[in-house]
Amino acid sequence: MSEHGVESLLSRNGRAVLAAVQSRPRCSRADVARATGLSTSAVSALVSSLIDAGLLLELGTKPPAGGGRPSVSLGLAPRAGSLIGIHLGHADLRVVLTSLDGTLITEQRHVLDVDHQPAASLDRVARSTADLVENADLDLGRVLGVGVAVSAPVVGSRQLSSPPMLLDWGGVDIGGILAERTGLPVHLANDASLGALAEWRLGAGNGVDDLVYVMLGEGVGCGLILGGRLHTGASGMAGELGHLAVVPDGKVCRCGARGCLETLVSKRALVSALAHTLGPTATVESLLDLGDAGDRGARRLLSDAGQVLGTALAGVCTITDPRLVVVGGDLTARPDSSNALLAAASQALDSALPPVASHEIRVVRAQLGARAEALGAALLAGSRAGGRVA
């Protein structure tokens, strides 16, 4: 597979040019030179060969911001290349095939005990990747890379931080195994970080360069876009909001501490609170069904969760000063139920922010649903295709 891989098709600098065009709509050759650090003559030569290869298009001229000659803006040719995004959830995995701008081409989802079956999960991912590329009748040589969203902090681009939150995945070289199985460059990041990337580039946060994304699922994930860049921190721990202590003598969390946010706000916490009235068969779907039907108990649970979340977000927002909080994940799967949660979160955030906060921070529901993290993984693969960080 490797002799047909991307390395044989594009030079490193060629991929850097494609990545620059991908992340900057209608950019010029000069914009690409600034973004990549390559000389203008090198960029001109690379752009010419990428146009000849059918990967780039000239879109027309645009007037320069500061006067002078108009420049020709560049864009990706349709199907210039594609990306694979993978989300390793706890109980399912999703593999998406997208174009270079993150537009979904096709996808597969498999229900699997991902938490406890690393080998079977990676095997399924590798087979899905090959199937998707083959079924879409695409050339594997134009798949520029694979991104993987994992529900654990990630160090650099390849390693789960130690000790991993996914206990059965400790020591598993996800990047290395998938690179060998697919023949493609593989990059890892935390799933909530990649959800943030996707909602920023493709969803509810499009065009907002300072936003906080919260993923309410098995736990509480959080991703940060600051100044138009994904911020993951020195050790991949940025946004580990779920393990912020919010109740001094609260329940013991899976991380070993007491009173973490996720002991009150996660899917697991809300379903177990509902078990008192619905019995042990309660699920998140039954909670959301009741919430949509206007059940007072379910609405109470959702708005209480929103209130705790909003108060916890006040700290995050005081430090990061975002314009927008985007809330996604399984608990926001239905618009009516999530309204109860979001309205309470917005109100609690507003009243807990210090008076010096000079602008309103909007709290909105995510737009990409359960697909956000996999799409973000594909975008990560695209942004790293040229060796650059998102």
Ligand SMILES: [Zn+2]
């Ligand atoms: Zn915890």
